[in-house]
Amino acid sequence: MTVKITIDCMGGDHGPAVTVPAAVNFVRSHPDAHLMLVGLEQPIRAQLKKSKALDEPRLSVVPATKVVAMDDPVEVALRRKKDSSMRVALNLVKDGEAQTCISAGNTGALMAVSRYVLKTLAGIERPAIAFAMPSQKGYTTVLDLGANVDCEPEHLLQFAEMGHALVSAIEGRERPTIGLLNIGEEVIKGNETIKRAGELLRASTLNFYGNVEGNDIYKGTTDVVVCDGFVGNVALKTSEGLAKMLADMIKEEFSRNFASKLMALVALPVLRRLKKRVDPAQYNGAALLGLRGLVIKSHGSAEVFGFEWAIKRGYDAVKNGVLERLVRAMEENAPENAPAAREADANASPPDAPVASGGEGAPSAAVASPANPQPASSPNASSPNSQPNPPDESGTALHSKA
Numbered sequence: 001m002t003v004k005i006t007i008d009c010m011g012g013d014h015g016p017a018v019t020v021p022a023a024v025n026f027v028r029s030h031p032d033a034h035l036m037l038v039g040l041e042q043p044i045r046a047q048l049k050k051s052k053a054l055d056e057p058r059l060s061v062v063p064a065t066k067v068v069a070m071d072d073p074v075e076v077a078l079r080r081k082k083d084s085s086m087r088v089a090l091n092l093v094k095d096g097e098a099q100t101c102i103s104a105g106n107t108g109a110l111m112a113v114s115r116y117v118l119k120t121l122a123g124i125e126r127p128a129i130a131f132a133m134p135s136q137k138g139y140t141t142v143l144d145l146g147a148n149v150d151c152e153p154e155h156l157l158q159f160a161e162m163g164h165a166l167v168s169a170i171e172g173r174e175r176p177t178i179g180l181l182n183i184g185e186e187v188i189k190g191n192e193t194i195k196r197a198g199e200l201l202r203a204s205t206l207n208f209y210g211n212v213e214g215n216d217i218y219k220g221t222t223d224v225v226v227c228d229g230f231v232g233n234v235a236l237k238t239s240e241g242l243a244k245m246l247a248d249m250i251k252e253e254f255s256r257n258f259a260s261k262l263m264a265l266v267a268l269p270v271l272r273r274l275k276k277r278v279d280p281a282q283y284n285g286a287a288l289l290g291l292r293g294l295v296i297k298s299h300g301s302a303e304v305f306g307f308e309w310a311i312k313r314g315y316d317a318v319k320n321g322v323l324e325r326l327v328r329a330m331e332e333n334a335p336e337n338a339p340a341a342r343e344a345d346a347n348a349s350p351p352d353a354p355v356a357s358g359g360e361g362a363p364s365a366a367v368a369s370p371a372n373p374q375p376a377s378s379p380n381a382s383s384p385n386s387q388p389n390p391p392d393e394s395g396t397a398l399h400s401k402a
Contacts, residue, residue: 002034003318005311006089006098009039010067011105012300012307016040019104020047022307026315027058033315036098038062039085064088068109070300077109078116086110090117093293100294100314102285104302110295111147111288118293121330126151127290128159129229129297130166131236134277137220141167142181144226145286146233156180156197156226157204162289163224164206165329169322179212179222181231186211197226247275282306285313287322294323 009019016039023035037044041063048054048061066084068077077084086105092098094117103110107129115127128144143159144151151159160178167176180198182190187198189211201208209222214235217225227235250271254264264271276282284306288295294317298310317323 002032003030003100003315004034004036004098005314005318006036006038006062006092006101007311008086008089008101008103008105009037009044010064010085011103011110012298012302013070013104014301014303015067016043016047018302018304018307020044021051022304022311023059024048024051024053024056025304026308026311027053027056030315031058034058034060035311036060036062036089036092038064038089038092040064040067062088062092068105068113070106072106072109074108074112077106077113084113087113087117090114090293090295093295094118099318100296102296102298102307102310102314104298104300104307104310107146107297107300110297114288114291114293114295118291118295120290121292121327123330124158124162124290126155126158127288128162129232129286130163130289131286132283133217133236133239134283135218135220140217140220140225141223142217142225142227142232142235143289144229144232145236146229147288148229150230151193151228153193153196153200156193156228157200158290160201160204160206160208160224160226161330162326163226165326166287166289166322167223169325169329170320173223175207176223177209177221178206179209179216179225181217181225181227181235182211182213184211184213193228201226282309285310287313287317289326294318 007019007023009016009023012018020037023037027033027035035058037048037059041061044061045054048056048059053059064083064085064087066081068081068084068086072081077086081087086103086109089098089101089103090113093101101114111127111129120127126148129147130141130143131145132139132141141163143163148155160180164176164178167173178201180194180201182194184190187195190198198211212221212225216222217235254260254267254271282305284299284302286297288297294314296310296314296317298307302310
């Protein structure tokens with residue numbers, strides 16, 4: 001089967017200078033892939049010529065006359081740039097000419113245009129960005145990571161359902177554990193939205209572990225961690241910044257004098273393995289869940305290697321039938337939770353109920369909510385998966401960065 005992928009070549013901080021070479025590298029290592037490069041024709045062909053790929057039969061150029069800038073408001077992308085590279089690429093997925101779309105463009109615009117063009121799955125009001133973050137046990141799938149800044153409790157329940165469906169569809173786990181990101185494990189902590197979301201999750205059929213804190217993401221306490229997009233994006237960018245800072249500090253210490261440089265030579269194999277495990281580039285590519293089509297969001301600042309990983313995420317998603325399996329899992333799971341969610345929401349505390357104070361050193365509105373925490377040794381708790389495969393291997397689509 002030929003996997004047909006559309007690339008929004010104009011998206012991101014670097015545009016065709018990154019997206020086109022990444023596409024060339026990917027198609028050369030994946031003989032069953034056909035990539036459609038969407039955007040301004042002249043700069044795309046210039047990059048193809050530079051990469052000596054003008055005559056590559058599995059790379060085709062699809063012209064678009066507009067570019068959605070990284071700082072464009074959503075309404076501009078939707079109303080004034082109908083022939084943008086982003087929208088043309090998504091239309092190819094909608095029309096069945098491609099099976100997935102990869103873009104490093106403006107996140108808000110990509111979410112809005114994707115929702116307008118592809119529509120959402122039944123029972124889903126807002127799509128969410130899901131990303132597999134590395135942990136001590138492999139990875140933890142976290143959502144939302146920036147698509148929805150303000151969320152209602154019902155939206156967080158839907159995110160949990162999508163995370164459950166994704167992990168169960170990909171890994172075959174019947175009951176992946178769900179954690180609600182909060183400033184503490186106690187039920188009394190969190191803002192009103194989070195506490196009500198916890199009530200909905202406890203009333204659902206999902207395997208709800210309870211509240212988790214930020215460090216639980218890296219411990220691998222649960223398979224899925226749910227939060228709103230504001231908190232999720234801050235957590236993601238903080239993690240990336242911390243990883244880079246630690247890498248720079250280690251490099252600085254090993255470069256301090258001749259003796260430390262000798263020790264660096266001895267430790268080089270270990271340092272390389274460590275870098276491979278925590279390098280954000282190899283986790284690039286987050287899935288936009290809840291849409292009637294596969295869309296992968298790349299980091300806007302991704303370089304060629306990182307963007308190639310994002311293409312790999314989409315490729316693997318198609319090969320593993322992620323969309324079809326996600327739809328089936330949502331159909332099986334969401335209807336069971338809807339009545340319980342409505343009942344729990346009806347019995348929730350009134351909106352003017354006092355909000356519990358936050359954890360030490362953190363504001364009370366920071367993030368998630370309470371629940372009946374299960375012990376970590378619960379028989380329902382499932383262990384997260386292993387590290388993602390490199391771009392030249394077959395692997396699981398959405399469990400490799402984001």
